[in-house]
Amino acid sequence: MKALLSHITIAFVLALTTVVMLAAPASAQPTAIFVDDDFPGDSPAEHLWTTITKGIADATPGAGDTIYVGPGTYYESIVVNVSNLTLQGYSSSEVTVDGQGAQYTVRVSAEDVSLRQLRIIGGSIAGVRWESVQKGYLESNVVTGNYYGIWIASLLNQTIQCNEIYGNSQDGIYVTNSTMKDVSSNNIYSNGRHGITLLNS
Numbered sequence: 522m523k524a525l526l527s528h529i530t531i532a533f534v535l536a537l538t539t540v541v542m543l544a545a546p547a548s549a550q551p552t553a554i555f556v557d558d559d560f561p562g563d564s565p566a567e568h569l570w571t572t573i574t575k576g577i578a579d580a581t582p583g584a585g586d587t588i589y590v591g592p593g594t595y596y597e598s599i600v601v602n603v604s605n606l607t608l609q610g611y612s613s614s615e616v617t618v619d620g621q622g623a624q625y626t627v628r629v630s631a632e633d634v635s636l637r638q639l640r641i642i643g644g645s646i647a648g649v650r651w652e653s654v655q656k657g658y659l660e661s662n663v664v665t666g667n668y669y670g671i672w673i674a675s676l677l678n679q680t681i682q683c684n685e686i687y688g689n690s691q692d693g694i695y696v697t698n699s700t701m702k703d704v705s706s707n708n709i710y711s712n713g714r715h716g717i718t719l720l721n722s
Contacts, residue, residue, distance in 0.1 A: 554579050557591030573599050573608070573618065580606050582631070590616050590639070598623035604631040610638035613663045613685075619643040625650040626667065629657060637661050647672035648689065651679065659684060669695045670712065678702040687711045696722045 554568045556576040563570050570576045573588065573595050580586040580603045587607040592615040599618060601608065610616035620626030620643035627641055628650045635658040641648040648667035651657055655677040663685045664670040670689040673679060676699040686693040686709045693712040694704070697720045709716040 551585040551587065552579075552581065554586055554588045555591070556588055556595075558593040558595060559591065573597055577601060577603055577606070577608075592616055594619055596621055598625060599627045601627065601629045601634050601636075602631050603634075605633045606631065607635040607637065608639065609635075610640075610662075613638045613640050613661060616640060617642060620645070620648070620667075628652075630654065632656055634658070635660065639663075640665070642666040644668060647695075650674075651676055658682075664693075665689060671695070673697070673699050673701075675699060676701075680704075682706050684708070686716075689713065692716070692718045694718070696720065698722060 552568060554576045556570045556573050558571055560569055560571050563575060568579055570579065573590060574597055576588040580588065582604045585605050587609055590610045592611050594617040596619050598620045616638065617640040618626055622643060622645050624646045626644040626648045627636065630652060632654050633656045637660050640663040642665055644667040647669040648664045649659065649671045651673045653675045657676065657679045659681045661683045665688040668690045670686045670693045673696045679701050680703045682703060682705055684707045686707060688711055690713040692715045693709040694717045699722045
């Protein structure tokens with residue numbers, strides 16, 4: 522009888538372990554997501570989208586996904602609310618994001634977001650608004666034709682490198698209540714007020 526109970530107990534434990542293993546979620550793997558306004562339509566199964574907003578909605582928070590944006594002009598006001606995400610343009614001379622007078626052309630509200638090789642225009646308050654997060658990257662972009670070029674508030678460990686920031690109505694970079702990590706190798710000129718303003722930062 523004891524032997525039978527022992528076998529039943531072992532079988533139950535093995536079955537329970539199998540159920541727990543099956544229930545445990547697999548770790549998310551990075552996904553390559555592609556956006557091009559020349560696509561004939563969206564293809565969710567292949568992660569192909571005609572707008573950047575749809576590409577962001579397809580991304581998995583924390584997975585390290587990259588959205589590759591093809592040449593074209595994207596008339597969108599974008600909210601990047603997915604952590605550990607890279608938005609990679611084909612080149613800043615060939616990929617334009619135009620907010621068309623929206624408050625912000627690109628608004629980032631998630632941790633560890635990278636914006637690279639985009640031309641960002643048309644923000645009535647800012648071309649890029651980054652707020653209340655840690656760790657962000659803005660590299661090799663052109664930011665022009667906005668009120669503030671880049672407005673950063675309550676941010677830690679921001680890197681701004683190798684951008685061209687010019688022709689904005691107010692400051693090229695406006696920073697409040699933030700601790701910057703690296704602001705280097707940027708070309709900042711011909712903005713309406715200051716190249717860079719730091720307040721409580």
